[in-house]
Amino acid sequence: MKRGRRWYAVSAGITVVALAIVLWVLLLLAKDGLAGWHWSRLTRFPRELRSGGGIAPELVNTVSMVMLAECFSAPVGMAVAVWLTDYAPPAAWVGWLKRVLIGFQSIPAIVVGLIVYQTLVDGLGWPLSVGSGTIALAVLNLPAVAVLGATVLSEVPGRLREGSLALGATRIQTVWRLMLPAALPALIDQLGYSWARLAGETAALIFTAGINVGPRWGWFQPGETLAVHFWYVRTEGAMPDWRMVAAATGLVLVTITAGAVLGAKLWAARILAKRGVGVSERG
Amino acid sequence: MAAITMERVSVWYGRVKALNDVSLEVEPGSVLALIGPSGCGKSTLLRVLNRLVERTPAARVAGRVLIDGHDILAPDVDLALLRRRVGMIFQRPVSFPFSIFDNVAYGPRLHGMKNPHQLRRVVEGSLKQAALWDEVRGKLRRPAHGLSGGQQQRLALARALAVNPEAILMDEPTSSLDPGSAARIEELVVHLKGQYTVLIVTHNLQQAARVSDFTGFLDRGQLIELGETSQIFTAPRDRRTEAYLTGQFE
Numbered sequence: 001m002k003r004g005r006r007w008y009a010v011s012a013g014i015t016v017v018a019l020a021i022v023l024w025v026l027l028l029l030a031k032d033g034l035a036g037w038h039w040s041r042l043t044r045f046p047r048e049l050r051s052g053g054g055i056a057p058e059l060v061n062t063v064s065m066v067m068l069a070e071c072f073s074a075p076v077g078m079a080v081a082v083w084l085t086d087y088a089p090p091a092a093w094v095g096w097l098k099r100v101l102i103g104f105q106s107i108p109a110i111v112v113g114l115i116v117y118q119t120l121v122d123g124l125g126w127p128l129s130v131g132s133g134t135i136a137l138a139v140l141n142l143p144a145v146a147v148l149g150a151t152v153l154s155e156v157p158g159r160l161r162e163g164s165l166a167l168g169a170t171r172i173q174t175v176w177r178l179m180l181p182a183a184l185p186a187l188i189d190q191l192g193y194s195w196a197r198l199a200g201e202t203a204a205l206i207f208t209a210g211i212n213v214g215p216r217w218g219w220f221q222p223g224e225t226l227a228v229h230f231w232y233v234r235t236e237g238a239m240p241d242w243r244m245v246a247a248a249t250g251l252v253l254v255t256i257t258a259g260a261v262l263g264a265k266l267w268a269a270r271i272l273a274k275r276g277v278g279v280s281e282r283g
Numbered sequence: 284m285a286a287i288t289m290e291r292v293s294v295w296y297g298r299v300k301a302l303n304d305v306s307l308e309v310e311p312g313s314v315l316a317l318i319g320p321s322g323c324g325k326s327t328l329l330r331v332l333n334r335l336v337e338r339t340p341a342a343r344v345a346g347r348v349l350i351d352g353h354d355i356l357a358p359d360v361d362l363a364l365l366r367r368r369v370g371m372i373f374q375r376p377v378s379f380p381f382s383i384f385d386n387v388a389y390g391p392r393l394h395g396m397k398n399p400h401q402l403r404r405v406v407e408g409s410l411k412q413a414a415l416w417d418e419v420r421g422k423l424r425r426p427a428h429g430l431s432g433g434q435q436q437r438l439a440l441a442r443a444l445a446v447n448p449e450a451i452l453m454d455e456p457t458s459s460l461d462p463g464s465a466a467r468i469e470e471l472v473v474h475l476k477g478q479y480t481v482l483i484v485t486h487n488l489q490q491a492a493r494v495s496d497f498t499g500f501l502d503r504g505q506l507i508e509l510g511e512t513s514q515i516f517t518a519p520r521d522r523r524t525e526a527y528l529t530g531q532f533e
Contacts, residue, residue: 090340163377163439166333167390167446168367177393182380275380275426 032247051241055249057213062225066198069137077145082175085153104143112140113204130223133209137198152186185268192264196257202227226253284311285351285449285480292346294327301327303504314481316495323501325484329452333369370443371452375459376435384423386438390446405445413441433464450480469494492516500524
């Protein structure tokens with residue numbers, strides 16, 4: 001066999017194995033989750049000791065907390081990203097700042113959770129709640145938005161920026177009217193991944209949002225999410241159908257995260273198609 | 284139309300001197316071609332005139348540059364206003380990732396034009412001036428990226444014209460285009476003569492001879508010679524100019 005073929009076979013083999021592992025996990029979830037599936041699980045409250053519990057509050061908490069966390073962290077993170085790419089002086093300390101931001105992303109989420117716990121719950125007396133959990137997610141998301149946003153913005157060709165400045169645009173006008181619109185498809189794509197990452201977060205939420213749900217949604221109501229519920233039911237669930245409830249929760253979580261990622265991709269692709277990029281990027 | 288005067292202008296990039304004591308005058312409404320070997324400072328000279336040169340880290344400019352008698356290097360100069368008066372098109376055509384209409388309307392919108400009828404008039408007028416109107420009428424909502432390279436360069440020209448500049452800087456505007464598209468840009472330059480002061484940097488000597496009233500030859504940051512184009516090409520005064528024009532250079 002030729003050398004190139006052998007490496008092709010090796011890399012293809014590794015890919016197949018990796019995909020098989022992911023598929024296996026999904027199949028396990030589907031097997032248990034779909035076994036006693038009923039759509040009413042989406043609208044019912046969870047049951048602690050009896051079977052047939054639902055995940056309605058967890059679903060609402062997940063969607064609302066992730067959405068609110070993005071609302072807090074995306075604008076602030078993008079402001080940092082714009083400053084890093086278009087305003088920061090070409091100095092050494094700016095390079096270090098970027099490295100620190102990248103480093104922040106590798107801080108374990110549980111540490112972020114504990115810091116938020118100490119500040120909000122211990123310090124300000126907030127309950128374990130939707131609010132505390134949302135703030136924890138926002139803090140967790142902030143450096144990621146800043147770093148990814150800066151990467152996306154710096155991929156907008158510099159000659160576009162110069163073209164705008166040469167027309168008499170100020171820097172801030174160039175950011176608002178050219179850079180952000182030009183980067184929009186890539187930013188939307190990243191928003192999908194960011195949404196998925198936050199929806200799957202557990203460690204930062206156990207200490208901040210808690211492992212309970214309230215009778216109604218509220219900023220200071222307990223804020224258990226789907227991912228936390230999955231973890232809780234798998235490890236400590238006392239309901240007879242715990243295996244099924246956990247798997248169903250996992251399936252719903254996988255579905256909404258995949259939906260977010262795919263939806264973002266489609267949205268971004270639509271914008272690109274409208275702009276004619278990829279159709280014929282000539283000259 | 285703007286009269287441009289440079290008095291003893293020098294530019295440094297860090298310790299490298301890119302432009303050395305250049306003095307020149309450009310008559311309003313005329314076309315000045317700048318020729319010279321790569322790295323001689325032609326583009327730097329253009330970028331001094333709209334002060335894009337300052338975007339290069341560690342760039343420093345000395346001397347005086349007057350446009351219609353105003354010192355544009357003064358610290359209190361409104362850069363946005365200066366760049367509105369001195370338009371620029373680049374070597375590779377720059378199309379923003381928007382529709383053809385929004386590309387041309389970008390400048391007028393920046394400067395506060397909101398009325399759709401007014402915008403439409405400006406866009407149509409600018410596209411006609413750039414000789415692109417007949418090819419894109421009825422397709423103004425289509426993406427600019429769908430145009431050919433030559434069309435995109437004319438679109439860039441239309442976008443520059445839409446803010447009503449007095450001078451236009453062209454940095455090798457045809458070097459990335461095929462001969463046919465290049466010829467159309469040349470026609471446009473000749474056409475714009477008299478209405479705008481044009482400075483065009485080019486590596487194509489025939490092009491300089493065809494489109495310009497005056498030609499300046501730069502070498503290693505120095506303006507060696509500047510004169511009427513016919514004189515430069517037929518009877519250069521400096522030995523180095525002659526050597527460059529006859530291909531005996533480097």
